[in-house]
Every structure is written in C-alpha cells, then in structure tokens.
Amino acid sequence: MEIQLFDTTRDIDASRIDADPATVREQIREYESGERTEFDLEVDYLEGFTGRVMRAMVDIPAGETRTYGEVATALESASIAVGQACGRNPIPVIVPCHRIVGVDSLTGYAGGLDLKRRLLEHEGAAIPGEP
Template identity: 40%
Template sequence: MAIKEGTGRFGLWPVSAAWDEQYVYRVWFGHSDGDDGLHPMITEYLAGRRYDLLDLLSPADEGESTSAVIYRVVRGIPYGEMMTYGEVAAAAGTHPRVVGGALRRNPTPLVIPCHRVVGEKDIGGFTPDIRIKEDLLGLERRIKKNRLKA
C-alpha cells in the first residue's frame, strides 16, 4: 500500500499527515510535500464534524512499551474532556514526567489526542506551539457544549 501525504488547515495552523489505508504514521503541524489533502477523518475532526479518530490506527500505541501503554490511556480520554499528566501516569503505571516525555514524542497527535492531557496547575506543553493545544481544546469545548444543547 502506498503511503499518502497531505496538508490541510486548522485555523491558522497547517496540519500535515502521512497515512495508508490502515494506519496514520505521522501527524505534524507544518507543511508537507504531499499534494493530497489530509485524511478525510482528520479533516472532519478539525472542522468540528467528527468527535473522535478511534477508527484510525497508529502504530505508536501497539505493543507493551511504556509509551504505547501511555498512548492507549490517552486514546481513551473522551472528546472534550481532559486528564492530568498525573492521572495518565497512574493509569499507565508510570511517573508524570515519563508521560510528558512520551507525549512530546507522540508521532500521531490528534489520533493519539495528547492535547487532552494537562497539568494540575496549567495547560501543560504542546509541540510546536501551545496555542495549537489551546485551539484544539477550545474547539472540543465548543462542539461538546453545542452537542449538549441540541
């Protein structure tokens, strides 16, 4: 299967991804050389028309490494909700700093929604720009609020 690569937008942010029919291998915030648009499910999510990306697979959460266990915990955080680094660490049987390191290396943000993990006292970090995390959390908060009103 051929790997496709494409770029779309989330507000001001360019979002790029590489995927095939079964897996999303990488998501990053920045342009790609691919001339296809983004995976349709990612495009729908960024437009607020899809509430999860659980139908997409990431090789990063396979296996029994500490990072894979952390990524599976993070994939379980519902749309519009958050967990602290400490809560993820407790669920994964590790330390909050290990969680932060794993999320910093997350090859498939959005698919593994690391933006939903926050600090106890602040929003925590996000690579490459904390404003992307703020915008993603804001999108989910607005969509969830509108769904509850309906």
C-alpha cells in the same frame, strides 16, 4: 505526512495509520468542522511505555482532559515520563496528546500551546488555570 488544522501545519507519521492520506485528511477536516469527535483510523501504536501512554490518550473522550499525574497514576509511572511519552507521539491530534494537561496549566505541546488551547476549546474542554 503534513496535515492542515486550524491554520497550522502539523507533521504526522502516516506509516502508523492504516489508511490512505486522503482518508486521514478527510477525517481531519471533519474533526475541524465539528462533524467528527473521534477518528475511525487503525493506529499502529509504538512499543513499550510510549505505546501505553498513546492508548491512554485515545481513551480520553473529546471534551475531557486528564492531568499528567492522573495518567501516570493509572499507568503506575511518573508524570514526567508521561510528558516525555506525549512528546514522542508520532500522530498528534489523531492520538490526542492535547487532552493531557498540567494540574493548573496547559503545559507543553509539540504543536505549541496556542494550538493545544485551540484544540481543547474546539472540543469544549475546560482549560486548567482559566475561568
């Protein structure tokens, strides 16, 4: 399913969300307008390590970030494995992989670093490496 967010189009795997497309799009619109900071959608997480990382992502409040290393430490894993799991997130924005950053830079995002920066700015999060 395609969603529109900040003048970009993102694909998400709607089969992983227990809601109709209109509800998903409405919550995305509310997020973009600042009416919503969290999504009220039931998510079917992936199995295994990627699912564990996805659950860690949703535990990061809007306006905050965690580094790949912090998430890796919490999950007793490696930073690179966390980054790879972030890249496999089938429902970005709803499961906020944009909130996982490098120690001193934004570092990779399937939607592009400009969108990652915009999402973090929208949430009022500090951006690593920027004043």
